[in-house]
Amino acid sequence: MARRRRPAPKVFFPWERRRGVLGALGRARLRLGVGVAVLLALALALRSREEHAASVRATRAQITNATRQVSSYRADHGGKCPELLADLVKQGYARDVPIDAWGKPLRLTCPGRRDPLGFDVSSDGPDGTPGGLDRVE
Numbered sequence: 001m002a003r004r005r006r007p008a009p010k011v012f013f014p015w016e017r018r019r020g021v022l023g024a025l026g027r028a029r030l031r032l033g034v035g036v037a038v039l040l041a042l043a044l045a046l047r048s049r050e051e052h053a054a055s056v057r058a059t060r061a062q063i064t065n066a067t068r069q070v071s072s073y074r075a076d077h078g079g080k081c082p083e084l085l086a087d088l089v090k091q092g093y094a095r096d097v098p099i100d101a102w103g104k105p106l107r108l109t110c111p112g113r114r115d116p117l118g119f120d121v122s123s124d125g126p127d128g129t130p131g132g133l134d135r136v137e
Contacts, residue, residue, distance in 0.1 A: 052126070055101035059123045059136045066098040066106050066121045074119075081110030081119050100136065102126050 069088050074081060085108050088094040098106045100123035107130065112120035125134035 055126070056136055059100040059102075062098050062100060063106060063121050063123065063136065066094075066108075069093045069098075070108065070119055070121065082108070084108065085121075100124075102128070104128055 066085060066088075070082065070085075070093075073088060073091060073093050082088055082091075085094075085106060086097050089097055098121075100106060102123075102125070104124060107122050107124060108119060109122070110119040112118045114120060120137065123136040124130050125132055125136055127134055129135075
């Protein structure tokens with residue numbers, strides 16, 4: 001008596017299985033979802049970067065205004081620097097104490113680090129650490 005051969009079992013890996021139209025649509029939706037998520041993450045990263053750059057530009061504008069106000073104060077007071085930037089408000093050189101884009105007051109250094117006969121106006125930056133790596137001058 002001859003033995004019958006058993007048919008070889010059909011083993012398919014998930015990517016080999018034919019899924020028809022619904023399976024193809026599922027994979028297409030997955031690719032679309034991943035693509036949308038990547039684009040959204042990229043847009044958020046670019047927006048964050050641009051917001052930081054805009055804050056730095058606004059802070060530099062405030063520093064320029066404060067520098068002009070301190071220069072006017074020094075011209076009227078024989079080259080003497082104000083003790084604080086709040087003195088500019090008291091003397092009428094500014095409406096209010098100049099602040100950076102992150103809501104912190106600007107820092108006045110007199111005599112300046114760059115020019116010992118002048119002054120420096122700077123911001124501590126987003127983290128607020130005096131003299132930190134992200135300061136704006």
